[in-house]
Each structure stands twice: as C-alpha cells, then as structure tokens.
Amino acid sequence: MVQSLNGSIDMLMAEDEKVIVMGEDVGRDGGVFRVTDNLLNKYGDERVLDTPLNELAIIGMATGMAMYGLKPIAEIQFQDYIFPAFDQIVNNIAKIRYRTGGRFSVPLIIRTPYGGGVRGGLYHSQSGEAYFAHTAGLTVVTPSNPYDARGLLVAASRRNDPVIFLEPKRLYRAGKTEVPDGLFEVEIGKAARLREGDELSIITYGSMVPTVMSTVEKNGLNADVLDLRTILPMDVDAIITTARKTGRVIIVHEAPRTLGVGAEISALIAERAVDSLLAPIIRVTGYDIPYPYSHEEFYLPDEKRIMRAVDRVIKY
Amino acid sequence: MAMVGNLSNEQAITAYRNALRARALDMKIISAQRQGIIGFHVPSQGQEIIQIAISMLSDKEDLIFSYYRDLAMLLQRGVPLSMIYDQLLSNSKDFQKGRQMPDHFSFKEFNFSTVQSPVGAHLPLTVGAAYAMRYSKKKGIVIATFGDGATSTSDFHAALSMASVFNLGVLFICENNGWAISVPTSKQTKADIYKKGAGYGIPGKRVDGNDLIASLAGLQEAFDYVRSGKGAYLVEAVTYRMGPHSTSDDPKKYRVDEITDGSENDPIRRLENLMLRMGVLDSASIQSMRAQAKEEIDRTFEERMSIPPTEPETIFDDVYENPSWIQEEERRDMNAPD
Ligand SMILES: Cc1ncc(C[n+]2csc(CCOP(=O)(O)OP(=O)(O)O)c2C)c(N)n1
Ligand SMILES: [Mg+2]
Numbered sequence: 001m002v003q004s005l006n007g008s009i010d011m012l013m014a015e016d017e018k019v020i021v022m023g024e025d026v027g028r029d030g031g032v033f034r035v036t037d038n039l040l041n042k043y044g045d046e047r048v049l050d051t052p053l054n055e056l057a058i059i060g061m062a063t064g065m066a067m068y069g070l071k072p073i074a075e076i077q078f079q080d081y082i083f084p085a086f087d088q089i090v091n092n093i094a095k096i097r098y099r100t101g102g103r104f105s106v107p108l109i110i111r112t113p114y115g116g117g118v119r120g121g122l123y124h125s126q127s128g129e130a131y132f133a134h135t136a137g138l139t140v141v142t143p144s145n146p147y148d149a150r151g152l153l154v155a156a157s158r159r160n161d162p163v164i165f166l167e168p169k170r171l172y173r174a175g176k177t178e179v180p181d182g183l184f185e186v187e188i189g190k191a192a193r194l195r196e197g198d199e200l201s202i203i204t205y206g207s208m209v210p211t212v213m214s215t216v217e218k219n220g221l222n223a224d225v226l227d228l229r230t231i232l233p234m235d236v237d238a239i240i241t242t243a244r245k246t247g248r249v250i251i252v253h254e255a256p257r258t259l260g261v262g263a264e265i266s267a268l269i270a271e272r273a274v275d276s277l278l279a280p281i282i283r284v285t286g287y288d289i290p291y292p293y294s295h296e297e298f299y300l301p302d303e304k305r306i307m308r309a310v311d312r313v314i315k316y
Numbered sequence: 317m318a319m320v321g322n323l324s325n326e327q328a329i330t331a332y333r334n335a336l337r338a339r340a341l342d343m344k345i346i347s348a349q350r351q352g353i354i355g356f357h358v359p360s361q362g363q364e365i366i367q368i369a370i371s372m373l374s375d376k377e378d379l380i381f382s383y384y385r386d387l388a389m390l391l392q393r394g395v396p397l398s399m400i401y402d403q404l405l406s407n408s409k410d411f412q413k414g415r416q417m418p419d420h421f422s423f424k425e426f427n428f429s430t431v432q433s434p435v436g437a438h439l440p441l442t443v444g445a446a447y448a449m450r451y452s453k454k455k456g457i458v459i460a461t462f463g464d465g466a467t468s469t470s471d472f473h474a475a476l477s478m479a480s481v482f483n484l485g486v487l488f489i490c491e492n493n494g495w496a497i498s499v500p501t502s503k504q505t506k507a508d509i510y511k512k513g514a515g516y517g518i519p520g521k522r523v524d525g526n527d528l529i530a531s532l533a534g535l536q537e538a539f540d541y542v543r544s545g546k547g548a549y550l551v552e553a554v555t556y557r558m559g560p561h562s563t564s565d566d567p568k569k570y571r572v573d574e575i576t577d578g579s580e581n582d583p584i585r586r587l588e589n590l591m592l593r594m595g596v597l598d599s600a601s602i603q604s605m606r607a608q609a610k611e612e613i614d615r616t617f618e619e620r621m622s623i624p625p626t627e628p629e630t631i632f633d634d635v636y637e638n639p640s641w642i643q644e645e646e647r648r649d650m651n652a653p654d
Contacts, residue, residue, distance in 0.1 A: 004590035028570040029498035052468035052504050053435055053496050081434055082469055118357045123433035258642060287646045289635050293355075294406045294414030295628040298650055308652065 002172045004146035005111075005177045007033045008153045009073060011183050013043050017283035019157070020065060022049035023058055023075030032077055033113060039075065059085035059110060060241055063093055063162075066108040071157065079114035080123040086131070092161045094137030108162045109153070113169035114142075115254050116286075117206040117300055127207070127255035127286065132164045133232040133264070140232040141188060142166040144209035145175040148229055149188025158185065166231075168207035191235035193242075197223040200313055203239060203265055205229060208252045208301060215303045221310060231261055236268055239270035243269045246312040247278035252301055257285040279316035282309040320529050325596050331372060331392065333590060335364045335584045335587060336609040338388035341397070344613050345404060345418070349563045353621070354404050358419045362558030363491055364388035365583035366525030368457065369532050370489060373539050379445055379544040381429045381438045384419045385491070386461055395423050397612065401620035408626045427456075435496075436462060436469030439488070443475050446484035457485040457542045465496025467509050473516075479548040486548045487538055488513070491525065493557035498570035505570030510552035518548045525553030526583035529590070531622070556581040 013019045027050035030037030040048040062072035076082045116125030132140045143149040157161035205211045216287035224242045251262035262283040284301045319328045348354040371392035406414035446458040479486045510520035523534030538549040560567045577593040591597040632647040
C-alpha cells in the first residue's frame with residue numbers, strides 16, 4: 001500500500017502543480033512510513049514541506065491553501081496526533097462551504113495512518129474514524145488494499161471538498177494486489193462486495209478486511225462480504241441489499257464498539273430492512289478501553305471472536 | 317573537596333556514575349529491543365548530562381514532568397533500576413500495568429508525573445500542577461522537560477501563556493538535541509528557543525547541556541528564579557542526539573551531511589576528560605566504574621526478565637474508578653470459552 005500511495009501522490013503532483021505535500025518528516029525522511037519518499041527530491045521544497053511540529057498549524061495552513069487555489073495533501077504522522085487540529089477540522093474545514101453559502105470550498109486531503117497491531121500502545125494505534133464520521137461536511141474513506149488506496153486517493157483529489165483519508169498502517173506492507181500503472185478512480189461512497197454468499201453478511205472496512213477474509217476462507221463460510229471503503233457517506237444501498245439478501249449481519253471493525261461505525265450500520269438496517277432480519281445484528285469490534293500496549297492481540301477482533309458471532313447468528 | 321565551584325568531588329563522581337549507568341542501560345535496551353524482548357526504545361544517548369544536572373538541582377518535593385527521552389534523569393533522582401526495567405519489559409510489577417510503550421514512565425513516589433507520546437501535551441498540565449501546589453501551600457516547584465520539536469506545539473505556547481498570566485513557578489527546560497526525528501532545529505524554528513518565552517514575559521537562557529559544570533551553573537540561576545516565586549523560566553539546554561530518534565528510525569535518510577560520528581559531542585566523554593584533568597578520577601577507576609555499571613545493568617535485567625506479564629483481562633481495569641457495564645460485558649466477552 002505504501003508504494004501504491006507513493007506512486008499515486010507522485011503522479012498527482014506531476015499532473016497538477018497545485019498539489020502540495022506537507023507534514024512532519026514528509027520531505028527529507030520521506031515520511032516515517034515512507035509514503036512520501038523521494039517527492040522532495042523530485043518536486044522541491046516549495047511543493048513538499050517539512051513542517052514544524054504542530055498539527056493544528058499543518059491542517060489550518062493547508063485549509064487556507066485549499067481555500068485559495070492550491071490542492072494540499074497534508075499528512076498527520078499518526079491519527080492519534082490529529083486531535084490538536086480537531087477544531088480546524090470540525091469548525092473550519094467541515095463548515096466553510098456551508099457557512100459561505102457555497103462560495104468557498106476546501107479541496108484538501110488529510111492522510112493519516114490509523115489502527116493497531118504494530119505494538120504502538122495508546123498513541124500509535126487508535127482508530128478514530130467515528131470522530132470524523134460524526135461531522136457533516138467531511139468525507140471519510142479508508143482503503144483496505146493497494147488498489148483501493150490509489151483509486152480512492154485519486155478520487156479524493158478530484159473532489160472539491162475535504163477528505164479524511166485513513167490509512168490502515170498494519171496493512172501498509174501487506175497487500176499483494178496488483179496495482180495498474182497510471183491514475184484511476186475508485187468511486188467514493190461505493191462499497192466493494194469482496195465475496196458473494198447467502199447465509200450471512202459481514203460488513204467491514206480498512207484494517208479488518210484481511211482478518212475477515214481469512215476467517216471466511218478458512219472456515220468455508222457462505223458469506224456476503226462488504227468492504228465499505230467509504231465511511232462517510234456510507235453505501236446504504238449495498239448495506240441494505242446484503243442485509244435483505246442474507247438476513248444475518250455481522251459488522252467487524254477495529255475501533256471501539258460504542259457509538260462506532262457499526263452502530264450507524266445497524267441503525268440503517270434496523271430502519272430499512274428489519275423485516276428481512278433472521279437474527280440480531282452483531283458487532284465484533286475493539287473494546288471500549290484505551291488501546292493497551294500489552295495484550296493488544298486480545299483487543300483486536302480475530303478469527304475466534306468473528307466465528308463466535310457467526311455461530312450466534314447462524315444458530316439463532 | 318570541591319571539583320569546580322560548589323560541586324564536590326563526591327557529587328561529580330555520583331553524576332558520572334549515573335551517566336555511565338544510563339549509557340549502559342540505553343545500550344542494553346537497544347540490544348534487548350533487537351532481540352524482541354523490549355518492544356521499542358527512544359535512546360537517551362548524548363543527553364545524559366543535562367538530565368543529570370536537572371535531577372541534581374531538583375528537590376524531592378519538586379514535581380517533574382519529564383518526557384520520553386529522560387533515562388539519566390530518573391537514575392540520578394534515585395528511581396531504582398528494577399522499576400525502570402519493569403516498565404520497559406511491561407511485566408506484572410510495572411506500576412502502570414503494561415499500559416504504555418517503553419520509556420513512557422510514571423514514578424509517583426519520586427514525583428515524576430506521567431509521560432505521554434503526544435509531543436508537548438504535558439506542558440499545560442505543568443501549569444495546573446503549579447497552581448495546585450501554590451494553592452495548597454506545598455513546597456517545591458514544577459519542572460518540565462521536552463524537546464526542541466515540542467516548542468512548536470500549541471501546547472507549549474498555551475503553557476507559557478498561562479504560566480505567565482498566573483505567575484506560576486514552572487521551570488521549562490528544552491532539551492534541544494538538534495532534531496525532531498528528521499527535522500533539524502534550524503527548520504523547526506527561526507527564533508532562538510530560549511527567547512520563545514519573551515513574548516509572554518518569561519525570561520530565558522541557553523546553556524551548554526553537554527557540559528556538567530555549565531549546565532549546573534546555568535540551571536542554578538533558573539531554579540533560583542522560580543523558587544523565589546517570580547514565576548516561570550525557560551531554559552534551552554543545547555545537547556546532542558547521538559543515536560536514531562527511536563528504534564524504528566533510520567537516520568541514514570536525513571543525517572547524511574553530518575561530518576562526524578558525534579563522539580566529540582559525547583557529554584560523558586567530556587565529563588570524563590574533565591575529571592581526569594582535575595585528578596578526580598584516573599583511568600583505572602574509570603574502567604572499574606564502567607564495568608560496575610555494566611554488571612549492575614546486566615544483572616538487574618536478568619532478574620526482571622523472569623517476572624511474568626500482567627494477566628490479559630487487566631486491560632479492562634482503570635478505565636474508570638468503577639467500570640461501567642460496557643467494560644464488564646466486554647471483559648466477559650474476552651474470557652468467553654471458544
Ligand atoms: C503531537 C505529536 N505529533 C507528532 C508526533 C510524532 N513524533 C514523535 S517524537 C517527534 C519529534 C519530537 O522532537 P523533539 O520534541 O525535538 O524531541 P526529541 O524526540 O528530539 O527528543 C515526533 C514528530 C508525536 N509524538 N506527537
Ligand atoms: Mg529534538
């Protein structure tokens with residue numbers, strides 16, 4: 001995924017000189033995960049900015065750039081460190097189009113790695129997508145493989161609105177998916193059906209997709225699997241279609257359960273397809289605790305926990 | 317007998333011994349990290365002397381908000397090596413119950429507050445702590461340490477602003493090691509760090525943080541100022557990051573222009589040379605102190621290594637004083653049979 005993202009940003013910068021990359025260690029170091037590797041050499045320090053250590057300033061400055069004609073791609077080194085900029089995100093970025101009656105827009109991409117499984121403890125592991133998804137005016141996406149990473153990033157850059165681009169860091173060096181050369185789009189707002197099945201539906205996204213797929217394959221589940229890809233606005237048609245098709249729905253995400261993305265998916269299904277349900281909707285998620293350093297393997301949803309949910313909905 | 321100024325020979329030797337312990341400990345952690353025994357490490361090598369000077373001048377009652385790169389400060393203040401290892405190994409004796417990454421210490425008994433990863437986030441807390449101490453008429457001041465990168469954060473500026481408005485006794489000490497991961501201080505800030513307090517009415521001063529004598533002299537003035545109740549003070553201690561940012565970092569990407577391996581910036585070597593010159597130590601005693609430090613570091617590591625980890629279900633403790641039904645339900649979920 002790192003290579004795919006790096007190549008995508010490179011091509012976007014080559015294509016449009018208004019694209020600016022900025023963040024901590026994105027230049028000389030090429031980003032602590034190497035997503036911006038070599039861009040400084042290629043495009044120079046007017047287009048690739050190693051910034052001082054201040055997330056609020058990075059995002060606030062990028063917002064001003066975006067309002068006045070540039071197309072910044074700002075990196076926040078870990079999603080855990082985005083919170084100093086939360087005021088900018090919620091009170092400026094998400095509301096500038098609205099409050100100016102559509103006369104200003106903020107075509108800004110905020111890229112940031114999220115999620116655990118890297119022994120990063122409390123502050124290098126959080127999955128904060130729900131904080132952003134609660135804010136109208138933002139678009140929130142998360143790829144689960146190198147192909148979608150490129151397609152979603154390109155689609156985000158074609159928008160005239162801000163996109164929070166969440167990168168599952170555990171998968172940075174995982175996927176073996178072939179990524180075609182050149183730029184292509186994956187439509188924002190559209191889920192991917194990763195597998196067809198009739199007995200149950202598993203709805204997931206981002207870092208949990210490989211865990212879900214290997215569980216399904218290993219256990220030969222007859223499951224319809226959706227990868228949301230876009231969290232806000234989520235693909236309600238795909239969600240309702242699969243819920244109606246199987247009547248049994250499991251939602252898997254790494255973020256905590258309470259008021260997470262799974263709660264919204266459940267509510268959509270309850271409102272629109274309750275008559276099709278054959279079992280309760282079950283969420284398999286991270287626990288409602290700060291992300292622990294020790295024992296993170298217990299925190300992360302795994303095959304065992306997913307299979308327990310499968311048993312429950314099948315035997316219901 | 318005084319070595320220099322009012323620094324006695326014994327004090328100098330203790331400082332030197334703790335610097336050697338910190339250096340040996342740092343190297344031990346790095347090798348344990350390579351073997352997968354310790355998860356991560358932020359090396360302190362090159363910054364030992366300023367950290368030791370801070371601990372030498374602080375009183376027991378002073379409250380220290382250190383940051384993640386302050387190993388030598390802990391040792392000089394008397395935190396037992398075993399407790400440090402327990403945190404690094406996140407074993408069941410770790411006071412924090414394995415909740416935090418290595419180097420994120422909290423030693424309440426020694427008046428070390430709590431280290432977090434978000435850079436600068438402890439700084440506003442220091443101001444509140446100073447207010448609480450003054451309000452409850454407690455003795456002591458608050459000391460905060462942080463890096464050069466941290467001086468760009470909003471938290472840093474917020475803390476200076478509040479400390480000055482409420483005239484609070486916080487001694488802010490920046491350990492300027494020249495880098496914030498790959499960003500050199502010259503690109504981090506156009507201003508001199510020690511002058512960053514001026515706009516808030518907070519005096520500042522730069523000291524050579526790699527020289528024990530200069531560090532003690534410079535810090536003494538700052539400690540006196542804060543202790544006298546005049547308010548906050550900002551010290552910039554110029555020091556040197558000898559190693560990578562962390563065990564996950566590869567400085568070859570960005571430290572290409574450096575002409576030296578940094579050994580002439582090694583503050584321990586500087587202290588050693590001074591003590592040799594002054595006749596406080598000879599090379600035989602230096603050899604034996606080094607061996608002693610290494611022996612203690614290795615032996616204690618072996619002792620603490622055998623302590624078992626915490627029980628997995630403790631991850632649900634301490635979210636609240638009294639867990640809600642949510643944590644209780646999830647604890648049952650985790651413990652459910654397959
Ligand atoms: C708010 C925040 N942003 C980014 C990071 C990632 N990060 C960890 S350490 C660091 C550099 C800190 O440099 P400095 O303050 O000079 O301290 P040093 O590590 O050099 O001792 C960065 C960017 C972080 N931990 N917190
Ligand atoms: Mg630094």
